[in-house]
Amino acid sequence: MSSDPNGRDTIVRYTAGVxxxxxxxxxxxxxxxxxxxxxxxxAMFWLSELFGGGPWTRIxxxxxxxxxxxxxxxxxxxxxxxxxxxxxDWTWLKRWRDVVNNREEDLPEVGRYNAGQKxxxxxxxxxxxxxxxxGIVIWRAYFGLYFSxxxxxxxxxxxxxxxxxxxxxxxxxxxxxxxxxxSVRAMTRGTVTPGWAFKHHRAWLREVRHAAHSRxxxx
Amino acid sequence: MPLQSLDIVxxxxxxxxxxxxxxxxxxxxxxxxxxxxxxxxxxxxxxCMEWNDLRDEIGSNVGSYQNPHxxxxxxxxxxxxxxxxxxxxxxxxxxxxxxxxxxxxxxxxKACPSPGAIVxxxxxxxxxxxxxxxxxxxxxxxxxFDIPRVSKRDxxxxxxxxxxxxxxxxxxxxxIKACPTGxxxxxxxxxxxxHAAERVEDLKSRGFxxxxxxxxxxxxxxxxxxxxxxxxxxxxxxxxAQNPHISPAVRLWKGLSxxxxxxxxxxxxxxxxxxxxxxxxxxxxxxxxxAAARFDAEAARAMPPATKPSPESRT
Numbered sequence: 001m002s003s004d005p006n007g008r009d010t011i012v013r014y015t016a017g018v019x020x021x022x023x024x025x026x027x028x029x030x031x032x033x034x035x036x037x038x039x040x041x042x043a044m045f046w047l048s049e050l051f052g053g054g055p056w057t058r059i060x061x062x063x064x065x066x067x068x069x070x071x072x073x074x075x076x077x078x079x080x081x082x083x084x085x086x087x088x089d090w091t092w093l094k095r096w097r098d099v100v101n102n103r104e105e106d107l108p109e110v111g112r113y114n115a116g117q118k119x120x121x122x123x124x125x126x127x128x129x130x131x132x133x134x135g136i137v138i139w140r141a142y143f144g145l146y147f148s149x150x151x152x153x154x155x156x157x158x159x160x161x162x163x164x165x166x167x168x169x170x171x172x173x174x175x176x177x178x179x180x181x182x183s184v185r186a187m188t189r190g191t192v193t194p195g196w197a198f199k200h201h202r203a204w205l206r207e208v209r210h211a212a213h214s215r216x217x218x219x
Numbered sequence: 220m221p222l223q224s225l226d227i228v229x230x231x232x233x234x235x236x237x238x239x240x241x242x243x244x245x246x247x248x249x250x251x252x253x254x255x256x257x258x259x260x261x262x263x264x265x266x267c268m269e270w271n272d273l274r275d276e277i278g279s280n281v282g283s284y285q286n287p288h289x290x291x292x293x294x295x296x297x298x299x300x301x302x303x304x305x306x307x308x309x310x311x312x313x314x315x316x317x318x319x320x321x322x323x324x325x326x327x328x329k330a331c332p333s334p335g336a337i338v339x340x341x342x343x344x345x346x347x348x349x350x351x352x353x354x355x356x357x358x359x360x361x362x363x364f365d366i367p368r369v370s371k372r373d374x375x376x377x378x379x380x381x382x383x384x385x386x387x388x389x390x391x392x393x394x395i396k397a398c399p400t401g402x403x404x405x406x407x408x409x410x411x412x413x414h415a416a417e418r419v420e421d422l423k424s425r426g427f428x429x430x431x432x433x434x435x436x437x438x439x440x441x442x443x444x445x446x447x448x449x450x451x452x453x454x455x456x457x458x459x460a461q462n463p464h465i466s467p468a469v470r471l472w473k474g475l476s477x478x479x480x481x482x483x484x485x486x487x488x489x490x491x492x493x494x495x496x497x498x499x500x501x502x503x504x505x506x507x508x509x510a511a512a513r514f515d516a517e518a519a520r521a522m523p524p525a526t527k528p529s530p531e532s533r534t
Contacts (some may be wrong), residue, residue, distance in 0.1 A: 013377030039332040039489075040481075041478070042234055042334060053353075055353045055374065057353065058353045058354055100494065102501045138360075140354075140359075144356060144369075149360060153466045156357070156469075162481040162484070171487045171491065172491070175495075179495060181502045193503060194511035194515060195507035199503050205511070210518070213518065213519065
């Protein structure tokens with residue numbers, strides 16, 4: 001069992017490797033979103049100054065996005081298994097009113113991820129796949145000659161749509177981390193308190209404890 | 220803009236009006252290209268090169284008079300040569316001077332994300348301002364006529380300016396000045412329509428019953444118009460669009476969806492803020508920690524004591 005500097009019991013939720021991976025995705029997402037928004041709406045064009053002007057924004061955006069997609073692939077393979085929807089997750093989703101009102105008593109037990117996190121995860125997978133494929137089509141510097149103008153037009157609109165859904169999803173993701181106290185700590189320090197795990201992810205806590213108790217002592 | 224003799228009615232990626240008090244008294248301008256008078260001499264291509272200081276790469280002959288093969292960043296106008304065998308079995312050599320059509324509703328300007336990289340002057344000319352161009356190529360996607368070309372050298376988009384610099388000081392475009400047959404004429408759009416009507420009447424009297432003016436309404440009309448012998452089949456002229464319009468995909472991408480999407484993103488963030496101040500944070504209490512401790516104790520009791528967790532069980 002790990003513990004914090006005060007000797008209180010903690011549970012490791014994310015290893016340093018997973019945290020690094022997550023934050024590479026997060027940083028590249030923020031940069032890709034800001035540079036993409038700069039090109040999406042005139043009111044956001046000033047964001048291009050953050051990247052050294054319009055042409056630099058146009059040049060950097062796809063490379064930043066590639067970093068995000070590759071890093072997300074690694075992250076997704078790590079968390080994929082724990083994001084499969086189970087029967088209890090559908091019940092959890094149906095009681096979304098209890099969820100948003102902080103009434104967790106009557107909700108089914110939650111594993112490593114709750115149903116909201118799982119839905120968001122698959123939404124991100126779909127959006128990033130859509131962004132990647134349409135992004136290739138509209139990356140004029142390298143692929144402009146390989147696609148018809150009709151394909152490029154549809155890809156441009158689809159790229160914007162996927163980005164819109166992803167950005168809204170990430171806003172929800174970030175807010176949920178601010179709302180459910182202890183979540184940010186899981187992704188910055190890597191650990192949560194047993195109370196946090198008990199309250200929000202009881203089935204996961206059970207698994208963690210079970211695994212710890214049944215593992216033979218290495219001598 | 221170093222030289223602003225013309226007011227701007229539309230500016231790319233800009234939500235508020237540009238200075239647009241001055242209006243040309245004679246109305247908008249137009250270039251009329253009479254394909255029925257064109258002899259394919261390419262004087263217009265040369266005049267364009269000279270006035271705009273453009274020297275394209277020398278290409279290779281592929282068995283057609285058409286040279287270069289396509290518009291490029293350095294070839295802003297081009298005679299397209301089409302050989303058409305009409306139903307009577309006669310050959311018709313349909314030569315069309317291709318280049319920017321200067322749409323009244325320009326798809327390039329609608330698609331452009333960079334403020335002021337594409338402008339439309341009050342006289343109707345659509346101009347690219349390369350200093351503001353970021354090289355994304357959205358104008359290429361937006362254009363219904365496949366006109367803009369992004370340069371490999373500086374990654375800026377180029378096309379015919381309708382010699383906006385000449386027109387602004389009362390001169391006609393260079394190509395017009397060079398045309399030896401009067402196939403190219405320039406003036407106010409109204410005058411050009413009148414002139415075209417006379418030409419169409421003349422052509423009809425000489426057996427071209429489908430002769431007509433090409434001023435496509437799908438893009439609000441154009442400031443470069445054609446007189447065609449076969450106005451019912453513009454496609455004969457090296458694929459001139461039958462009914463050009465801004466693609467629905469571009470309209471969706473660059474239309475109402477922009478403010479709507481931005482609004483929904485802002486509302487999503489606002490919803491989070493108000494949830495936070497109305498429902499509040501979800502915190503782990505001491506009672507939760509105590510419950511977790513009881514839970515752990517029960518779990519430990521259910522397990523044999525010899526298998527206490529090791530430090531390696533962190534993951």
